[in-house]
Amino acid sequence: MRALYLSATSLCLSCGPLLAAEKSWTHDGDFGISLSSGNSDTLRFSLGLDSSYEFELCELRNEFDAIYGEDEGVKSHESITNTFTASRDFRNSPWYAAISNDFLYDPMAGIDYRNGTNLLLGYHFIDNERFKFRVEVGPGVIFEKRDGDSSSYAAFKAAQYFSWQINEGTRLFQSLKMTGELGDFSNSIYTAEAGVESALYGPWSVRLAAKSIHYGETDSKSDDQLIILGLGYSFDPDGKGIKNLNSKHKNKGFDSDNWIITGLIGGSYASGNTNSKSLATGILAKRKTEFAETSLGLSANFSQTEGETTAQTAGLDAHSQYSFDKPWFAGVRLDVDHDDLADLDYRIALTPYLGRYLFENDKDFASLEIGPSVVYEKQEDETNTYFAPYISFKADKHFTEDTRLFARVSWRGEAKDPSNYILTSKIGLDHALNHSVSLKAVLTDTYDNTPAEGRDSNDILFITGLEFKL
DSSP, rough: OHHHHHHHHHHHHHHHHHHSSOOOOOEEEEEEEEEEEESSSEEEEEEEEEEEEEEEEEEEEEEEEEEEEEETTEEEEEEEEEEEEEEETTTTSSSEEEEEEEEEEEGGGGGEEEEEEEEEEEEEEEESSEEEEEEEEEEEEEEOOOOOEEEEEEEEEEEEEEEEEETTTTEEEEEEEEEEEETTTEEEEEEEEEEEEEEHHHHHHHHEEEEEEEEOOSSSEEEEEEEEEEEEEEOOOOOOOOOSSSSSTOOOSTTOOEEEEEEEEEEEEEEEOOOOEEEEEEEEEEESSSSSEEEEEEHHHEEETTTTEEEHHHHHHEEEEEEETTEEEEEEEEEEEEETTEEEEEEEEEEEEEEEEEOOOOEEEEEEEEEEEEEEEEEETTEEEEEEEEEEEEEESSSSSSSEEEEEEEEEOOSSSTTEEEEEEEHHHHHHSSSSEEEEEEEEEEESSSOOOOOSEEEEEEEEEEEEOO
């Protein structure tokens, strides 16, 4: 034990003179969130922050990750990990020495805390601008409280890291780590992670990662698997950030003779100490000319927690309109909705409407629509048909050539009973990664003033996913 701390002190002192030079830390953060509220309540939140300081042969790095989740008000995820590493390369050699401190808090796996300090020897097998591959291993000590029992023991750590800079704005990363008790490999934790990160705009990036953890001997379930889609941000003091991809949104404008077809997919997956999965899919076909616009969209959402369905919806949105005397236009739309948890077998609304552009240019617009609807629905095994006024506001705003903010608000209420209405609000952001792939995030709030018995009036759904031009 004494030799471990003496070696660590020597390593830190050897980097001391270099750290005295004027140089700033760099920070890269990432976060992801998925949310549904109302007839089903789910929440997934992830947060990460990587900080590094490099100078000549030395590097200091701190990696922080936190994950939290709830399903129907019951906590399903709660973990915090933090790894601090100080390393020094041997001059003119692929070898390096390092000391690391790893902290883990995961009460769902019975771990109140697990803190390990290791002295490591590492080797860079590949280290160039595109590919990096290194391995490190070394002894250490672990202090932990697990399943209510506190203990400390001699330990080891072995890790492997790989990254591939696929192009100027896209990076593939992978790692495999093992920490455990010397002489008892069953008391070990294995962590595997792989993912891809792609530049968005300036310092922003999108990050898709899969993570698997095996906890070894524990009274709780021994495995966790997670898939997380989120956004990243580079706090680079030099203003470099992550470079953008080229040719975003090129050839994506509307063609007067062709349909534009896009598909959307998003979701999350977790198993082990909790079992949950969600999937959001959609497809949109759209054709726009100077005076006319036609679109047809299909969407579906499904989520399940511990074998119980927490969301199951499907919808169709179709409309066709013609600008007869700009800024005025007229059209007809068809909306079909199904929501299993809201006891809505179907709701079909056919609406002719008159609209006016409040503002319009080549990219951006704001408009109002109004018209009468005929609604045919089956909810709680009761079938109803009624007339309902329809009002809608739509707006698109492009901040850059590649980034668009959009908003939709619609109200439809029964003519004879104004208290029977549905208010739907949607706000979203999409950003082109290249000419055929975009990142999309959408927050939808549906308020049904007369829900089925025992159901909530308000449903909130937040979806992040990738959109593909087909």
